[in-house]
Amino acid sequence: MSAGNALTRSVPWRGTAWAMGKLGLSGRTLVIAIPMLWLLVFFLAPFFVLGRISLAEAIIARPPFTPLFDRAPDGSLEIIASLENFRFLIEDALYRNAYLSSIRIALVATIFALLIGYPIAYYIARAPEPRRTILLLMVILPFWTSFLLRVYAWMGFLRSNGVINNTLISLGIIDAPLRMLQTDFAVYIGIVYTYLPFMILPLYANLTKLDGALLEASSDLGASPMVTFFTITLPLSLPGIVAGSMLVFIPAIGEYVIPALLGGPDTLMIGRVLWDEFFSSRDWPVASAVAIVMLFLVVAPIMWLQSIQNRRGMD
């Protein structure tokens, strides 16, 4: 209510505030209304469209699915909807495997991003001021070129007669080119490389706030740097770890471009399966069902991580 009170006190706003008060609206409601409207239009509405398509059946028409309402032969209006598509997803092991495989790939990539990103973030956070800005810039800079171009650049590095293989061969370290492109390995590289800044930035934001006095105290009390790190720095940076991990994990699960360009034929990810259902089978209803199930599968781990964070916040 404080926002509303502030508004009534400022003279030019008084009339508006009074009118809003009559309508039962406060300034706060108005401020919240904008993001709410945004979510409603760009998240909830598409979600309902998706939900409605997932209950339909694929037909050859434009658009290629059955209408929700149709005239029955006797002229009455009937609703065509079934959960058949969801049953189909459960019965076919392909979808389960694709979900599991996506989660596994995203999880492994997140762990690697954390292992690589943490020291970088730590180093930047501890760096003296002018250098710190430059280092941060170096983390952000790759974003200024197209993501697609950077993935293509990796293809140039990883291919059989690419930069890495040619260098290794000319140095005499290997005789035959290593097969790197079109493997899961390449997918991990692609995901970790692409999403690393999302890991570093929240970690950095968290680690710069770390109180140096705590570290000094720990050291004064005789703890080795190792012990200090594991008992003070790491637990205090947990919110940063959780935030960074979520920012990497969530987009990585649904990733389509990286597995499509860098992955091999057996790299099974849900983004790819979705593409197939939508484009190859022309089965928009099943594709919608896959997307909805995925949404819930992704939301579950986020809620779990969120609850961990909240619990830590309360401690």
Next chain:
Amino acid sequence: MDKTQLLGSVAAIGLLSAGMAGAETVNVFNWSDYITDEVLEQFTEETGITVNYDVYDSNDTLEARLLAGSSGFDVVVPTATFLQRQIAAGVYQPLNRDLLPNWENMDPELMAAAANHDPDNEHATIYMWGTTGIGYNIDMVAERLGEDFEVDTWDMIFDPEIAGQLADCGISWLDSPADMFPAAFAWMGLDPQSTDPDDFEAAAEMMSGVRDTVRYFHSSQYISDLANGETCVAVGWSGDVLQAADRAAEAGQGVNVWYAIPREGAMQWFDMLGIPVDAPNPENAHAFIDFIMRPEISAAITNYVWFPNANAASWEMVEEEIFNDPAIFPTEEVSETLFTGVTYDSRTDRTVTRLWTRVRTGQ
């Protein structure tokens, strides 16, 4: 790369001018690497109509946009088997022959073959046609299979022993079940036009057995990979493989690529020029299609993309080495072994996609 960059700039210029009020435009959606820029420039010069040119590399991409509706395209180029289903979905408008005086240049026999998918050629004319066969690196294959090995066979990819010998230099397949299943049927001695679920099951089983020899499944990547020696065998579309051969020769890195039509039978396909019902500029679309059907324009495109056209009046203007190349314009004898594709119904489609996923991913 030059070509794609050029196309990109053509598209960019097109978009810019599309923003200007009153400018005449035609929005063309065609396969990648499938036209020469000079043709587009000449069209704009002569008619004042700006071409917004955009590309795709699979029928699926095109179809998804057409079925979603309001695609905004005036001219699209689906393969005839896909065209047939899209006509059933009500995607296309009938062509107005009065606006297409160059129609008479088209070869009646080929048009009749295409009419199997579109009775009386009511909705589309042939842009280019071709075959689905095998592109190969002459030296790498000879090194592994011997100089005498006759490469015009699906054994190259389906026979576990032969494909196994080639796997280390890289085999790629088209990521297109509509091309791969009929090829598998031809190799297995089944009817390539079969829609029997048991046949699909058997073919999927067979292909899964040699899946380990496949480096990747993709429908356009193989052009550059064959050209620079990254892969040595690719199931591909005739003109695309020959473009790879051309690029390889130009690069002068000692990579020699050629194309073979397997003797067990190969698919002959037609890419068709059609106009969606909701095309914003149908008249300009007709003007564009008629322009393409001019003999000298058809010939110029064929000379550049190395795909045969169906424009009989253009053939005398096609470069001799292209017209006489049996890999591009198949001989009578080879033509006998070719078969056309079939349009699958929804149920078969789902089976095919599911089985194809199993082949591709091992799931």
